[in-house]
Amino acid sequence: MTKTQSKNLAELEEQSGLNFDDKDLLRLAFIHKSFVNEHENETKCNERLEFLGDAVLELVVTDFLFKVYPKEPEGALTNWRSALVKGRNLAKVAQQLQLGDYLLLSRGEDLSGGREKDYILANTTEAFIGAIYLDKGYNDASKFIKDHIIVLLEEIISQGLHIDAKSRVQELAQEKFSCTPRYEMLEDSGPDHDKVFVMGIYFGKNLVGKGGGPSKQEAEQAAAHEALKAHNWV
Numbered sequence: 001m002t003k004t005q006s007k008n009l010a011e012l013e014e015q016s017g018l019n020f021d022d023k024d025l026l027r028l029a030f031i032h033k034s035f036v037n038e039h040e041n042e043t044k045c046n047e048r049l050e051f052l053g054d055a056v057l058e059l060v061v062t063d064f065l066f067k068v069y070p071k072e073p074e075g076a077l078t079n080w081r082s083a084l085v086k087g088r089n090l091a092k093v094a095q096q097l098q099l100g101d102y103l104l105l106s107r108g109e110d111l112s113g114g115r116e117k118d119y120i121l122a123n124t125t126e127a128f129i130g131a132i133y134l135d136k137g138y139n140d141a142s143k144f145i146k147d148h149i150i151v152l153l154e155e156i157i158s159q160g161l162h163i164d165a166k167s168r169v170q171e172l173a174q175e176k177f178s179c180t181p182r183y184e185m186l187e188d189s190g191p192d193h194d195k196v197f198v199m200g201i202y203f204g205k206n207l208v209g210k211g212g213g214p215s216k217q218e219a220e221q222a223a224a225h226e227a228l229k230a231h232n233w234v
Contacts, residue, residue, distance in 0.1 A: 007101040015097070016144065020135050029131040030099075030124065032114070034106035046127035053130030056138075057085055060145045083162035084149055087122035088218075093148050094121035099128065117194070119214055165224035169201070172233050179203050181227070183220050186210060199223045 009026055013019055020026040033045040061084050065077045083089060094100060100115035103124060114120050133141040156162050173181050187198040199219035200210040209230055211222020227233075 029127040030102045034109040035104040038106040049127040049130035053126035079162040083156045090122035090125040091118035169224040
């Protein structure tokens with residue numbers, strides 16, 4: 001175990017009930033590209049596994065929703081799938097499984113809080129899924145996805161996290177208050193490659209919600225969702 005990895009991967013295998021045949025493949029799922037840039041003996045990072053895991057995740061979620069909800073229209077299934085596979089949800093899963101503790105990061109990325117960054121955690125979740133698929137097969141990958149990701153669907157639906165918050169808040173603001181919401185950036189922080197934006201949503205001059213994210217668009221969605229909750233529109 002290297003000094004940039006605070007937990008041994010054997011703990012993750014025990015926790016997840018997955019005993020990998022190819023331990024190198026499991027390790028690869030947690031090698032961030034920054035670690036490769038800092039270590040000449042490392043030649044591969046987890047980005048290809050992330051690419052594969054993303055496809056496996058989408059297929060499993062789509063298959064599940066199609067079979068379990070035969071009466072739901074395509075639009076609802078699409079919204080639910082989008083909420084399940086979006087970065088923020090995958091980062092939440094990674095936090096629950098403490099996947100950040102197993103990451104191999106460069107010293108700089110580690111010191112800058114890389115183990116807690118949503119986009120790194122989300123990518124790691126996808127890479128781990130890709131590794132499960134390659135080592136254990138589709139069924140085990142599907143079980144992992146159902147146990148740790150699809151299980152969050154009920155919470156997503158009950159909290160309205162699948163709703164396009166910006167469209168919904170605009171529709172309701174026009175209906176209830178005859179106004180069109182506007183968004184303003186309240187704050188941005190961090191280096192150019194790792195910005196965090198905080199956007200506010202206003203009804204007229206009144207700030208009715210604010211939210212943050214790695215892009216202005218995501219921050220606006222978060223702010224709109226807060227406005228929906230503030231007015232009990234969720």
